[in-house]
Amino acid sequence: MGRKRLQEPADGRPTVHTVAARAGVSIASASRVLNGVGGSPETIRKVRAAAAEVGYVPNAIARSLQSQRTGLVALAVEDIGNPVYVAMMRAIESVVASSGRQLLVHATGGRIDNETALLRRLANRYVDGMIVSPIRVTDDHLAALVDSPVPVVVVGQLGADAPVDNVRTDSRHGVALAVDHLVAGGRRRIGFVNGPLDTVPGAARDAGFRAALAGHNIDLDAHLVEVGDFQYAAGRAATERLLARTDPDALICANDLIAVGALHALLAAGRRVPEDVALVGMDDTDLARMMFPQLSSVSLGSAERGRRAAELLLERIADPTLPPRREQVPPHLVVRASSGAALPAPRAATDPGAATTAGATGSHGATTTDPGVEPAPSHPSSEGATP
Amino acid sequence: MGRKRLQEPADGRPTVHTVAARAGVSIASASRVLNGVGGSPETIRKVRAAAAEVGYVPNAIARSLQSQRTGLVALAVEDIGNPVYVAMMRAIESVVASSGRQLLVHATGGRIDNETALLRRLANRYVDGMIVSPIRVTDDHLAALVDSPVPVVVVGQLGADAPVDNVRTDSRHGVALAVDHLVAGGRRRIGFVNGPLDTVPGAARDAGFRAALAGHNIDLDAHLVEVGDFQYAAGRAATERLLARTDPDALICANDLIAVGALHALLAAGRRVPEDVALVGMDDTDLARMMFPQLSSVSLGSAERGRRAAELLLERIADPTLPPRREQVPPHLVVRASSGAALPAPRAATDPGAATTAGATGSHGATTTDPGVEPAPSHPSSEGATP
DNA sequence: TTGTAAGCGTTATCAT
C-alpha cells in the first residue's frame, strides 16, 4: 500500500486537486479550465478564483510526463567564452524561439565525461532535442549520441557512417583559403598556430595547412608550426615560442581567440601587423573586428551552421523517422587590415578603420574584402550590462 | 476509463515494464536493480541483461516527478556575448557542479517578456533553482521572482524590500573609483559613455559619475556624457558622437564592451591612448587584457558575485525556509596601460605589455595596479574551437 | 528478497 494522496503536497504548494477542491469541482474540470478548454462560465469563474486564491502554479514536470515534451532545447558547446559559439547560439536561439521553445546552453569545458554526462541526463527527456558541438569524439560519446532518446544534431565533423544528423564545414579548405591569400600577397614564411591535434578541428586544420603549402610548392618548416589550446592565452604563449626561434612573415591561427593572442605577442615583440607579419584568424567572430588592426579571418559559417542545425533538429522532432542527414556549409575568407597590405609595402595603414583592397583571390575562391569601416557588429537581440 | 497500459510505449522506447517483463520479474524488482538498491544476485543478473538487451534508458522526467528534483540549475542573463557573464557563469558552474548538479544558461536578450516567460517555465519545476541577473526589473518580473516555485537568487540590484536572495555590488562606488583615479592622474575633462538610463546598472552608474565629479568639485559638462546600449558597436558610435562635439582627456565606459568600442573610436580619430585620452572600462573582463593598450577597468567582482549567488542558491535549495539574504561584493579598480600614464607625459609606453605604475589611489580606495605582462587570462576549464 | 499497488501532478478518455 502506498501513501494516501495528499491534497496539499508536502512542500505545501497547491496542485489541481487543491484548486478543484476549493472550487468545488472535479480535477478534470479544474484541469480543463486551467487549460482553457471547455467549462461553463460558472465553472470557469470558480476555478479561476480558486487558482488565484491559492496561487496555483502548474507543475511542468508532471505536464511533461503526460505530454511527452518539455518545450526545451539544449545546446552543448565547449566554451561559451569563445565568441564563435555565441554567434552559433544566437542563430540557433532565433530558430528555436520561432517554434515556441526555449534554448538552454551548457558549457562542457571540453571535459568529455562532462559532455557525455550531460547528454545522458538532459537527453533523457528533460529536453525535446539537443544540438552538440563536440571537439573531441570518443566511442562512448558517439554511443551516447546515437542512442539518445531525444533527437540530437551534431555541429562539426563526425564519422561518415554515424547515423546522426550533422552540419559541418570544411575547415581544411578554410585553411587553404588563408594560405592562398597570404601567398598571393607575397608571403612565403607562413606560420601556423593551431589547437590540440587530438581534437577534430585541430587535426583537420593541421592537415589543411600542410596540404595547402604543398599545393604552392612551399616546404613546411617545422619551426613555423606551434600548438596550444584554442584560447587567447595559449595563442599568445605559442606565438611567443614561435617568434623566439624563427621569423615568419605571416601567421595563420586556428581560431580568432588564438589570433588575438598572436597579435598581442607580435606587437609586444615589436613586429608590425601587417607590414612585418600578416595575420589571419579563423571563425570570423566579432573579436576580429574589435582588434587593431582588424583581423582577417576565415569564416566557417558558424551562424549558418547553427541555423541549419536548429532547423534539422526541429524537423526531426516533428518527424523522428527521417533518415540521418548531413549538410555542409562552405568556408570563406574575410580580408581585413591585418593581412591587407602586400609584403613589400613599407608603411601601410594601421588605422583600425582603414579599408584594405588586398583581397587577392586564391585558387580556392571564396574571398571577401571587408570594408574596414563597416558599422561594426550589432546584436539587436542583446544588451549585456552588469546589474 | 483511460487507455490500457502499454508495455511498449507508443514511441517504442523501453520502460521499466519492458525490462521487468523481459527479465521475468516485477517492475519493483527491476527498478530496485536499476537503482542499485537490493536484489538477489540472480535477479540483478537478469534485470541487467534485459535492460541491456532492450537498450533501456530511464525517463528522467518521470523520475523527477517522483523525486521532486531534476539535478538542474539555470542561469538567466541578458547576453552571453558579454564576457562578464561568461566569467560569472564559470564561477557559478564550478559551485553548482560540486553539488552534483548541472548548469544551464539562457540568454534573454534583454527582452523582459522573454525573461519572465523563462522564469515561469523553468521555475515550474524543470530546474531545482535559478540564478537571474536582470538589467531591467518590472513589477511583473518581480512578481515572477517572488512567487517562483523553486528557489531564485538575483545577481544585481533589487528593491530593498524584495524578499529574494540577492547578491549585488556597488557600481556607483565603482564609477567613483575610476573618477578618483583619473583626477589623481591630472585629468579634468572626463567623459562618460553609459548604457541605457532605464536599466538598473545604467542608472546607478550615471548617478555614481555625477556624484563623484561633484565630490571633486568638477562641473559636469553635458557634452561629455553619452548613452548607447551596453554593446561594442554602441560604445563606438557613442564615442564618435562625443568626440565630434568635445574634447575629453579621459573616458569612463559603463562596461568593457563599450570601452573597446571607445578605444576603436579614439584610435580611428587619431587620439593616443592614454597620452591624449585615458580610458577606463568596467567589469574587468578578459577583453580588457586583450586590448592594446590593455584597458584599466573597474572590477565589479562578477565571478565572486556568481560564486556567492550559487552558494546562496544551494543553501536555499537545501533549506527553503531560510530568510531572504542580501550580500554585497565591493568593486575595485584595476589600473593598466590605458590610463596608466599621467596627462602631461608626452610619450608613454604603448607597448601592450608595458606595466604601469600610475596606480594613484583615490579617496575611495580599492585600487590595484595590474602588472602589464601578466600571464594573460587562462581558463583551465575550457577549450573552445570550431569543430 | 520479492511483488503489489499507491502515489508524484498532470492530461485525456469515457460515460454520464
Add this chain to the structure above:
DNA sequence: ATGATAACGCTTACAA
C-alpha cells in the same frame, strides 16, 4: 459540461 479514473514512467511503502 462534468466527474471518475486511467495513464504518462518511475520510486517506494508495505505485505508476503
